[in-house]
Amino acid sequence: MAHFCVENLSISFGGIKAVNNVSFEVEQNKIFSIIGPNGSGKTTIFNMISGIYKPNEGGVFLENENLVGLRPDTIARKGVARTFQNIQLFGNATVMDNLMLGRHIHMKTGIMSGAFMLGRRSPAAKEEIRHREVIEHIIDFLDLQALRDLFVSNLPYGKRKLVELGRALALEPKVLLLDEPSAGMNTEEKDDLRIWIKDIQEDYKVTILLIEHDMNMVMGISDRILAINQGVKIIEGTPQEIQRNSEVIAAYLGEED
Amino acid sequence: MDMKRDYYEDVELFKSGTILVWTVVLLIFLFTLAIYLPSYNIYLLNIIMVNVILAVGLNILVGYTGQISLGHAGFFAIGAYGTSLIMIHLHFPFIAALIIAALIAAIFGFIIGLPALRLEGPYLAIATLGFGLTIMHIIGRWDIFGGRMGITAPPLDLGISGSSMSWVIQGDVKIYYLILIITVLMVIGARNMMKTRVGRAFMSIRDDDIAAEVMGVNLTIYKTMSFAVSAFYAGVAGGLYGFVVGFFDPFTFNLILSILFLVMITVGGLGSIMGAIMGAILITYLQYDLLKNVENLPYVGGLLMTVSKKWFTVIGLANFSSIALGLIMIAIVIFEPLGMFGIWIRIKKYWKTWPF
Ligand SMILES: Nc1ncnc2c1ncn2[C@@H]1O[C@H](COP(=O)(O)OP(=O)(O)OP(=O)(O)O)[C@@H](O)[C@H]1O
Numbered sequence: 268m269a270h271f272c273v274e275n276l277s278i279s280f281g282g283i284k285a286v287n288n289v290s291f292e293v294e295q296n297k298i299f300s301i302i303g304p305n306g307s308g309k310t311t312i313f314n315m316i317s318g319i320y321k322p323n324e325g326g327v328f329l330e331n332e333n334l335v336g337l338r339p340d341t342i343a344r345k346g347v348a349r350t351f352q353n354i355q356l357f358g359n360a361t362v363m364d365n366l367m368l369g370r371h372i373h374m375k376t377g378i379m380s381g382a383f384m385l386g387r388r389s390p391a392a393k394e395e396i397r398h399r400e401v402i403e404h405i406i407d408f409l410d411l412q413a414l415r416d417l418f419v420s421n422l423p424y425g426k427r428k429l430v431e432l433g434r435a436l437a438l439e440p441k442v443l444l445l446d447e448p449s450a451g452m453n454t455e456e457k458d459d460l461r462i463w464i465k466d467i468q469e470d471y472k473v474t475i476l477l478i479e480h481d482m483n484m485v486m487g488i489s490d491r492i493l494a495i496n497q498g499v500k501i502i503e504g505t506p507q508e509i510q511r512n513s514e515v516i517a518a519y520l521g522e523e524d
Numbered sequence: 525m526d527m528k529r530d531y532y533e534d535v536e537l538f539k540s541g542t543i544l545v546w547t548v549v550l551l552i553f554l555f556t557l558a559i560y561l562p563s564y565n566i567y568l569l570n571i572i573m574v575n576v577i578l579a580v581g582l583n584i585l586v587g588y589t590g591q592i593s594l595g596h597a598g599f600f601a602i603g604a605y606g607t608s609l610i611m612i613h614l615h616f617p618f619i620a621a622l623i624i625a626a627l628i629a630a631i632f633g634f635i636i637g638l639p640a641l642r643l644e645g646p647y648l649a650i651a652t653l654g655f656g657l658t659i660m661h662i663i664g665r666w667d668i669f670g671g672r673m674g675i676t677a678p679p680l681d682l683g684i685s686g687s688s689m690s691w692v693i694q695g696d697v698k699i700y701y702l703i704l705i706i707t708v709l710m711v712i713g714a715r716n717m718m719k720t721r722v723g724r725a726f727m728s729i730r731d732d733d734i735a736a737e738v739m740g741v742n743l744t745i746y747k748t749m750s751f752a753v754s755a756f757y758a759g760v761a762g763g764l765y766g767f768v769v770g771f772f773d774p775f776t777f778n779l780i781l782s783i784l785f786l787v788m789i790t791v792g793g794l795g796s797i798m799g800a801i802m803g804a805i806l807i808t809y810l811q812y813d814l815l816k817n818v819e820n821l822p823y824v825g826g827l828l829m830t831v832s833k834k835w836f837t838v839i840g841l842a843n844f845s846s847i848a849l850g851l852i853m854i855a856i857v858i859f860e861p862l863g864m865f866g867i868w869i870r871i872k873k874y875w876k877t878w879p880f
């Protein structure tokens with residue numbers, strides 16, 4: 268079995284099948300994109316992978332372990348991190364605190380050791396220092412130095428998208444789910460993002476699932492692409508194969524004009 | 525030069541020498557205060573510090589975790605009764621009794637936190653309200669709790685009472701020092717907790733519980749933990765309160781008290797330790813001192829009393845204090861949603877840029 272597999276995944280809302288018997292496999296450290304028109308079920312697939320929705324049928328396998336039925340926080344511990352289509356950051360906290368939350372599963376400090384953080388040699392302080400160093404690499408990587416101590420609710424949209432990406436990276440996941448990361452970004456930001464996603468693939472050795480409407484980006488960086496429409500898989504293949512397929516062009520690419 | 529950041533600065537208690545100096549000055553001031561203040565004011569300060577501990581703890585639950593509690597008077601009662609009864613019947617030293625009673629409150633907090641996993645907003649408010657009222661009534665029913673007549677706190681013994689190791693503390697001033705030390709410890713503990721992993725988990729639940737869960741925060745553990753920690757603080761506050769007032773009955777711990785605690789943190793500033801402290805100080809002071817002595821205000825005192833007696837009451841008693849308290853609450857919530865903490869931040873900014 269491949270590194271990450273989705274098998275016969277289905278879910279319906281009020282009798283309507285939002286995702287219908289979708290299967291795919293992703294090799295380790297590859298970029299796998301999901302495309303499809305609005306409302307075709309892309310985000311719903313992510314929600315089932317990360318445990319927010321429980322599928323009616325099917326399985327999600329990371330390194331041969333089925334994630335279906337586990338709580339979202341357990342799935343995170345197994346190595347799945349994600350960003351959200353409509354940005355879900357912790358608005359009343361700073362960029363640093365948001366990123367540090369990404370280290371939650373790698374840290375141990377509890378109520379007692381936290382309360383007794385007295386001096387830099389206390390266990391809690393040592394742990395804070397160690398993990399803030401990890402976060403600083405992510406801050407450097409995504410060029411967020413100037414925003415480090417700002418509250419995220421005050422940041423422009425594009426920057427918030429980056430902070431969310433950084434938070435997911437901080438988890439050091441095996442699988443990273445990105446839901447329309449370039450939405451709302453200008454051309455320049457999109458170009459940067461494209462390079463960053465490529466770098467993430469290389470530096471973090473992570474498997475990336477990408478939902479994206481920007482076809483330049485999708486065709487440019489994906490190793491494989493899955494096209495769905497109305498919850499049903501239409502085709503899966505390399506960018507070249509997808510570009511040649513008339514059904515996809517009709518269902519999706521045509522719509523872009 | 526080594527340009528590497530010192531990450532400890534991020535979480536350090538005293539970020540600069542100036543803050544350290546001011547903190548030391550403040551502590552010296554607080555520790556010498558008892559020497560030149562009259563006894564009633566010491567008593568008032570003791571009540572204020574008890575409320576500071578409680579408000580800081582309640583703010584962990586409400587301001588940091590985004591939950592609600594209308595039952596904190598219940599945890600407060602468990603602390604007060606627990607500490608005194610453990611000392612009376614088991615002859616434990618005060619500190620041990622206080623910690624045990626606060627832990628009992630924390631266990632109740634944990635239990636109340638369980639329904640909080642499924643309830644939100646108004647539903648959670650009702651559930652915690654039910655808890656607060658139940659505790660009040662159970663205590664009023666049982667003779668070991670002194671029933672409706674209430675109980676008198678035992679002598680405040682730091683050692684073991686009735687033995688050669690007995691060390692009784694007496695008088696408002698000595699109790700003041702004891703409470704001051706405990707308050708400082710509790711505040712530092714809360715501040716550190718909120719700056720580290722658990723505090724961040726609480727805040728993540730408040731801001732976006734789905735994102736929190738997806739980032740690996742176990743909602744069950746952290747929501748119940750927040751209730752337990754908050755109840756522990758209320759328990760400590762209650763344990764101390766018993767010795768400040770010396771006597772208490774079930775009706776001391778009524779619903780209005782729970783609401784007043786919420787007022788303190790809302791007026792002070794939700795989600796900030798400093799805010800909770802300022803709110804507790806202001807509301808306690810208004811309630812116990814200023815608003816009780818309105819009639820003594822020069823010029824306007826008499827007028828205010830007459831107006832309140834004539835127009836704003838159904839039972840014919842002057843109720844200026846409730847009206848004023850209500851108006852202050854409304855004004856703060858409308859004009860400064862961040863509470864007194866927000867005002868404080870603005871003053872600080874102003875002074876930083878002054879005189880430009
Ligand atoms: N919680 C829900 N309750 C009811 N219906 C839902 C729910 N979540 C998703 N759906 C429905 O499932 C379908 C797929 O939605 P989904 O958000 O997955 O689409 P999408 O492919 O991500 O679209 P977009 O490109 O607009 O983001 C839609 O018809 C949507 O209304």
Ligand SMILES: [Mg+2]
Nearest residue numbers: 309310311352
């Ligand atoms: Mg979507």
